[in-house]
Amino acid sequence: MKTTYIVTIEDRELEVHVIEGGEQLIVRVDEQDHVVDLHHSLANLTGSMIIDGRAYEALTVPWRDGLDVFVSGDAFHVAVVNELWARAKDASGAAASGDENIVSPMPGSVVKVMVSEGDLVEAGSPVVVVEAMKMQNELTTAQGGKVTKVHVKDGDVVDQDAPLVDLHLEEESA
Numbered sequence: 001m002k003t004t005y006i007v008t009i010e011d012r013e014l015e016v017h018v019i020e021g022g023e024q025l026i027v028r029v030d031e032q033d034h035v036v037d038l039h040h041s042l043a044n045l046t047g048s049m050i051i052d053g054r055a056y057e058a059l060t061v062p063w064r065d066g067l068d069v070f071v072s073g074d075a076f077h078v079a080v081v082n083e084l085w086a087r088a089k090d091a092s093g094a095a096a097s098g099d100e101n102i103v104s105p106m107p108g109s110v111v112k113v114m115v116s117e118g119d120l121v122e123a124g125s126p127v128v129v130v131e132a133m134k135m136q137n138e139l140t141t142a143q144g145g146k147v148t149k150v151h152v153k154d155g156d157v158v159d160q161d162a163p164l165v166d167l168h169l170e171e172e173s174a
Contacts, residue, residue, distance in 0.1 A: 108132030
């Protein structure tokens with residue numbers, strides 16, 4: 001299975017293609033393929049990976065619009081979005097409709113639902129964590145609003161584009 005992501009690291013946007021291959025992933029960045037083995041610990045947000053035969057340890061810390069990733073003493077702010085989801089969101093004009101519908105950017109398992117119906121959330125608030133291909137993706141709101149519907153619960157298996165959380169956006173005060 002091949003999935004394409006739009007990855008923003010600091011101010012640099014990359015198109016990253018991930019091909020699942022049993023125990024390993026083939027990751028194509030800038031037309032160069034890399035063989036990646038991932039090992040993730042849910043207990044302490046650390047993980048180890050072997051990229052092209054070289055081992056790395058990484059600490060990931062969820063942040064409003066992505067992750068802070070610490071590798072070998074260097075810190076990177078990273079946002080990862082499924083390409084199809086990004087295109088659909090851009091084309092939908094969700095902000096203009098007065099509602100935001102957060103959907104799963106990829107097939108996976110719901111690790112944690114962080115909101116309940118009726119909750120008021122701010123822009124960038126985390127709402128659901130979905131795990132896919134041994135990576136956890138914290139999905140956040142684009143704008144602030146009221147949670148009108150939660151479609152999933154912890155442990156649910158979801159398909160790509162499955163509805164997760166619906167919001168009614170707050171009106172901007174004049």
